[in-house]
Amino acid sequence: MVPSQAFTIAVRIINQLIRDRRTIALIVVVPLVVMSLIGLSFPESTVLDYIAPALLATLALFFSFLLTGISFLRERSQGTLERIMASPVSRLDIVVGYLFGFFLFALTQTVIIILFTIYVLDVHYYGDLWQIFIFQIVIITGAVNLGIFTSTFARNEFQMVQFIPLIIVPQIFLCGVIWPVEQMPDYLQWLSSVLPLTYAVDGLRDIMLAGKTLLDVGLELGVMVGFTVVFSILAAVTLRRGAAG
């Protein structure tokens, strides 16, 4: 890997998004609208306090996955990925470049969501704010790589959108976002134990509701880092020279 090549790709992605003002506006406004609606629909603050960590984890996964997946798909369909693949840039440079490029925007979105949730929706939390951010950063890093990997299997934006009900929605139902995993049948509990959002939700709940530290949620954090590494490898491996088209 050549860090300067990954940096070049990251800078290009940032420049591209900065010049696309409508996308920037949507990146900022959409999570605010979603969180406002959620906040208004939970008048009981105790319920909102309980569900907020799960929502933060889910929205970080969802928005980062969607943003990266669609952007990477465009790179494939417009032929720019093929052009880069014919250059001296390595697959790892591309994945790392993408990760850093989109990370900035995914992080911005996450910061907005967290600050809005805490200061506008007035959700109570006990853990340290910086530890919440660190945990969220791990989630979005995994989601960015999952988006790149998933885009391998889509040939157009329409197909990519179909992956949302396949990859994101089941996790919302199976990973303890809506109801506790323990109340589900055994086979679904097993399924939830291999899904990243389960660990994201558990870890973030422990930090925000029980005031635990990153060390205390080491298992969840470790599993999330593991998922991130696996998704990064899968994203790089599936970027074969010639994978495009």
Place this chain on the structure above:
Amino acid sequence: MAIIEPNEPAVTADEVSFNYSKLKVLDDLSLEVPPGVSFGLLGPNGAGKTTLIRLLVGLIKPKSGSVKLLGQPPSRRIAHRIGYMPQLHSLYSELSITQNVNFYARIYRVTNRAEREQRVEEAIRLVDLWERRKDQVMKLSGGMKQRVSLACAIVHHPPVLFLDEPTVGLDPELRVTFWEHFAYLTGQGTTLIISSHTMDDAAHCDLLAFMREGKIIARGSPTELQQATGKPGSTLEEAFLYFIHREAGNGS
């Protein structure tokens, strides 16, 4: 411009075959391109031209046979010595002309900033878009995008340049301009491998390979191919048809 050893072919393909599932796209194709020439791959749509170019630049691997670029198998190690202009514009539409060309200069390892700025300017001026350099690519016409795409392919001064249907969709005036660029590049020692399905383009090439159904059915200079028909004053279209009929006759 980078220099190739005088006697070393810039590109060789040796009995190369390739298929997409059951469809045979390249069939035991062999090819040798000497350095410093414009080499045209001519043939109808579906002849295998794009697949051959993708294979030569290392985007896909042959099912059998071998390919050499500047004496080595295509790989990332020598990728900085080739330029590739795909059939699609393959540009970042939100970015300006300069940002696009600069991006490709950077990933093709033109690391020195002053040198890179100079090469970016030179490439943009060569395609006559310097006045529009700050414009977003999405605001350009199709022909202008083709020119930006060419600038991106040549900015790092590659000794071998692959151009996949570079003149498709261009108006006649722009087509002439492109061929002036190509003549300039071969004059500088660059080897050009150009795919096309129009005989207008064929006439500009130093050497040609007529392709059909994944095979090269004839090769030589435009004059040699015209003379091979045995009819004085034959056009390249007539020469192409002559070789198609001859190939059909051999096959039956």
